[in-house]
Amino acid sequence: MRTAVAALPDTAFEQPSGCTGWLVRDLVCHLIIDAQDVLITLVTPAEAEPTVDAVTYWNVEDRPPTGEDPLDALTVRLAAAYEEPRLLTFHLDDVGSAAGRAAELADPGARVSTRGEVLTAGDYLTAYVLEWTLHHLDLIAHLPDMAEPPPEGPARSRAMLEEIAGAAFPASFTDKDALLIGTGRRTPTDAERAELGELAAKLPLLLG
Structure with missing residues (x-):
């Protein structure tokens, strides 16, 4: 994500992102808050047994x-306060x-606490693979010349989304399309909806 944001021209920060109501600058500000959350969580140890893993960490919301x-x-007000993209x-x-x-230094098996839940550091960081892969796609949603996420991220994120959905996306779907359609970032075509079959009724999966 740092590499993707560093490659953005200044003009891109005023473009819409793939997150409803957010410009690219707002999304970048959210990524800063995400990074802070990672630092906080990794130094918030827990003694209790894990209550969630990388998949059950995610809640499926009723509305976008x-x-x-x-x-x-x-986040929007804070992003505007930066004034300059370079900041x-x-x-x-x-x-x-x-x-x-x-x-990199964290013990993957160590238990940490966040959002009132306990999970291993490894599961917590794996959950963020899905978070940041989706946000990378949000970042470049209206910037076609920017680089896509590394293929490992969408592949792992698709697998996680399929676990959350309890069903696999059609093999004909690319990982990117599965993520965009699965989370409501893109409306499926009639042909794609037909391929989805019963899974279509479960979509979109609004993760929170």
């Missing part, structure tokens, strides 16, 4: 975000690189 959530609104990029690189080092 509207942008009216107080934290979402704060957002610098902060993400600074905090993101620290989060990356912390992830």
Whole structure:
């Protein structure tokens, strides 16, 4: 994500992202908050047995975000306060690189606590593979010249989304299409909907 954001031209920060109501700059600000959350969680040990894993960490919401959530609104105001794209990029690189080092040093089997749940550090970081892969797609949703996520991310994220859905996406779907359609970021065509069969009734999966 740091590499993808560093490659953005300044003009891209004022473009819409794939997140409803957010510009690219708002999404980048959210990524900074994500990186802070990783740092906080990895130094918040827990003694209790895990309550969730990388898949059950995710809740499926009833309705999509509207942008009216107080934290979402704060993110937009905070992003605007940066004023210059380079400041957002610098902060993400600074905090993101620290989060990356912390992830490399973490014991995957250690238990950590976040959002009122307990899970292993390995499962927590695996959950973020899905989070950041989706947000990489959000980042470039209206920027066709920007690089796609590395293929390992969409492949792992698709597998996780299929576990959450309790069903596999059609083999004809690319990993990217499975993620975009599965999470409501793109409406399936009539042909794709027919291929989805009974799975279509479960979509979109609004993750929170």
